[in-house]
Amino acid sequence: MTSFVGRRRELAEARRLLSAARVVTLTGVGGVGKTRLAMRLADEVRRAFPAGVWLVDLTAVETPELLVHAVGEALEIQDRSARPALQVLVENLRGKQALLLLDNCEHVISECAELADRLVRHLPDLRILATSRQTLGIAGEQVLHVPTLPSDEAVQLFAERAQTVLRGFTLTGADRRSVELICARLDGIPLAIELASARLRVLSPAQVLERLDDRFGLLTTGSRTALPRRQTLREMIGWSHALCTKQEQLLWARASVFADGIELEAAEEVCSGDGISPEEVIDVVTGLVDKSILIREEHAHRVRYRLLETIKQYGRERLRELGQEEELRRRHRDWFHRLVARAEPEWFGPGQAEWFALLRVEQGNIRVALDFCVTERHEARSGLSMAAALCYYWIATSSLREGRRWLDLLLSLDTAPTAVRAKALIVDARLAILQSDFASAGPVLRDGRALAGRLDDARTLAMSMHVEGLGALIDQDLPRAVILLGTSCKRYEHLGDRMSAAISQMYLATAQSYLGDHDQAAALFDDCVAVCDAHGELWFKSYALCVSGIAAWRVGDASGAHALQLESIRLKRPFNDRLGLAMCVEVMAWITAEQGENERAARLLGAVANLWKSIGGPLFGYLTDHHARCEEAVRRALPARTFDDAVHKGAGLSLAALIELALREDAAAPEAAEPSPLTRREAEIAELVARGMSNKEIAAALVIAQRTAEAHVEHILAKLGFKSRAQIAVWMSERSRAQRPISVHDRTDPPVATA
Structure with a gap:
């Protein structure tokens, strides 16, 4: 990020408004610096909001119906329930002093206004800071119009940006006068000034001024500064376009x-x-x-x-x-359709984490591609294919609600009896079942299975058996689950799909374990792990280890169960798998209580209660009895005050501290992150690396030589034992997160949850 210039008066006024009003909107012409001002303000008031300051960038939200989804993602809410998205948002923010920064509202202004109004009416501790070219127009809104920069600040901005493109640039004599006139011609609009300063790669300030005079002279006579500001910016961009x-x-x-x-x-x-x-x-x-x-x-x-x-x-x-707009939107859709199609068969393999990260980064583009398929009705079948192929992505990101939305829309648009539709119906039912929405899942599942039968689609039929069996397991109909999951295993094996068979086997083993067939369950769990190892797969393996550990604990093998949970947690760490982590910590609490470490068990119970809440759901039905018995036993073993204090302490643990508590053998929870091995300057540079800045950009931001920045980065890599800048970014993220309590907002990397 480049340096911040001026705006002292605006910052002071914005702080005053935010201290007195629940909703503050920064308005102004495009390119005037509303976002930068809002970001600076948010950074300055961060300490006043213990629950955090959350930026919601709305530029990629081209579908108004996805506004609430976008806010939930920005808040890092991993809710898996079937509740309305707005209800989930309100419940996760209730009682929290937080600042929500809604950036670039103008293209979804009505929806933003309605959302902001509902949030502030239900959440008295929430503040909203919005940026928009027009006001929200809701009760209680305070508006600050962001003006263009005054002459001195405009010149300073030009000079600082010029130094990033032309090393050694300084304002002297004639150059200063030229820059002053350039900034005046551009009405002090920051974006226009930054575009003009970039021209110094090939032009002198006097030449830039000359070309501005030529261009703007065609548009107006008299005072150049009388040019309407919106037109000025447009013409500045037009000039950049002409060059x-x-x-x-x-x-x-x-x-x-x-x-x-x-x-x-x-x-x-x-x-x-x-x-x-x-x-x-x-x-x-x-x-x-x-x-x-x-x-x-x-x-x-x-x-x-x-x-x-x-x-x-x-x-x-x-x-x-x-x-060319429609043609380019189709090309764009085709590219992301192919991307999703490549990711699907490689999801369970050694490149799983990389594929997940790529799809997460491209989520905005995937949404645009799906929206094209919805708005261009004849493209709906391609959209169905995409949405169904993203099945594990919807699950892994806890985006069950959004996945169902796309599938329901596209299924209504393309009703032809095709294999694509059959698969999409089964995926839709699967997402509904994972939300325990059995009433909606049943008819969809039956339609999908019937269509797959008519088409003699063996793979989709196997998938339908798997999904129905999963539903029976979650609904605690264990005998039926065994029959259905056993059938799906055989069908997948017949098709040569060992990974899908292994997934069905894990659920089958869980059902058999609870029916008392422990030996068969153990053999199936071992087979699942072996298949995962053969594929180089880690995410699903961590689940197989976790549920295998539950089975081991139920037959009295506490030591084996403990070891399996430890290994499962270690595998989950790179994925920030909250659902899986909640299951593992739950079991660790049971084991710890049995071993008589009641205070530690209470801390784990407090922490896991927060985790279950953050993912929007209770324990799976077959775990609830164990949880209740554990909590009751620990309550009896501890004085009421001691139990409550331990639970409260557990609920306040950061995600990193909770993982460390679960992995450590002693009962002491870590109180703080370890001291940083980096010097103050190295920590500053590491933070810029984590933001994705290059060495050249870091040098410009800190006003140091590029070689100096490069040397610092090399020292940081050496001290931390890393080989890449990406590792520095992850390390910095983990350190900053270690200081925050677990909340609905915690997330390390994109989350991966259960299949």
Whole structure:
């Protein structure tokens, strides 16, 4: 992130408004710096909100119905229930002093207004800070109009941004006068000033000024500063557009169909053709990065490019003028359809974590692709194929509600009796069952199985048996679960699908264990783990180990159960699997209570209660009795005050501290994170690395030489024993999270939950 310039008066006024009002909206022309001001304000008032400050970037929300989903994701709520999304949001925020930053509301202004009004009426401790080109228009809203920068701050901004593109740039003599006039011509609009400063790569300040005079002189006479500000920004962007080559202009327009970023491979496929060959795309992208049209960002070990919203809107207008919008949206959909189709068969394999991370990053683009399939009715079948192929993604991200929404919409649009529809019906039923919505799941499951039977679709029939058996298990109809899951195992084996068979086997083993067939259950659990090892799979293996540990504990093997839970927790750590972690910690509490460590058991019970609440559901039915007996036994063993204090202490543990408590043999919970091995400057640079900044960007932000920044990064890698910048980012994230109590908002990396 670049440095923040000026705005002292606006910051002070915004702080005053936020201290007195429940909803504050920053309004102003596009590019005036509303988001930067809101981010700075949020950072300054962070300590006043113990439950956190949460940024909700709405630029990629092109479907108003997904607004509440987007807010829930930003708040890191992993709710798996069938309750309405707004109800879940309210319940998870109730009693919490939090600040919600709704950024870029203008394209969903009515929905944002309705949401903000409902939230503040139900949540007296919540504050909302919004940025928009127009006000929300709700009762109690306070509005701060963000003006353009005054002359001195505008010149300072230009100079600081110029130093990032032209090392050693200083304001002297004639250059200062030229910069002052440039900023005046641009009405002090920050985005326009930043675009102009980027021209210093190839032009002097005087040349930039000359070209501004030429362009704006065509539009107005008299005072240049009388030019309407919205028109000024548009013309500044238009000037940047005119300075691009024909190929750069074309790629700019085509890239506007991407929701929240684009990778090079996607650009080569979607944006090439008719004037740009795939081989030329990398050079065109480089040119747009050099001209500050595309912003380069690092996500783990991958590089992405992003258009600012105002820049993207300009590109979309050009795309419409070219008559290519529908074609590019279809190409975009096709690319992500292929991406999802590749991910599905590789989900259970050694690349599982990488695929999950990629799909998570591309979620905005996937939504846009699905929305295209909904709005273009004849494309619904492709959408059905995508939504069904994302089955494990919906489950892993606890996005059951959103997955069902897309499937229900698309199933209503494409009613042809196809194999795609049969599979989509079964996936829809599976998501409903995982929400314990058996009333909705039953008819959908029957329709899917009947259609698969008519089509003689053996794989979908096996899947239907698996889903029905899973429903019977969750509903505690164990004999029926054994029959159905056993049948699905045999059918998957016949198809040669060992991984799907192993998933059915895990549920089958769970049912058999609770029916008393412990030896058969143990053999099936061992087989599940062996299949996972053969595939290089870790996520599902962690579940097999967890439920195997429950079976071992039930037959009196506390030591074996303890070891299995420890291994399961270790496997879950990279995935931030909250549901799986809750199951493991639950069992650890039972074991700990049996061993007489009652205070530690109470702390684990307090922590796991928070975990169950954060994922929006109670324990699975077959675990509730064990939990109740454990809690009752610990209550009897401890004085009431001691029990309550221990539960309270457990509920206040950070996610990292809870994992450490569960993994440690002694009863003492960690009180704080270990001291950092980094110096103060190294910690500062590590934070910038974690934000995805390059060495060049870090050097510019800290006003140090690029070689110095590179040396610091090398020292950080050496001290921490890491080999990549991505590892630094993960380490910094874990350290910052270790200081926060577990809440509905905690998340390390994208979450992975049970299948």
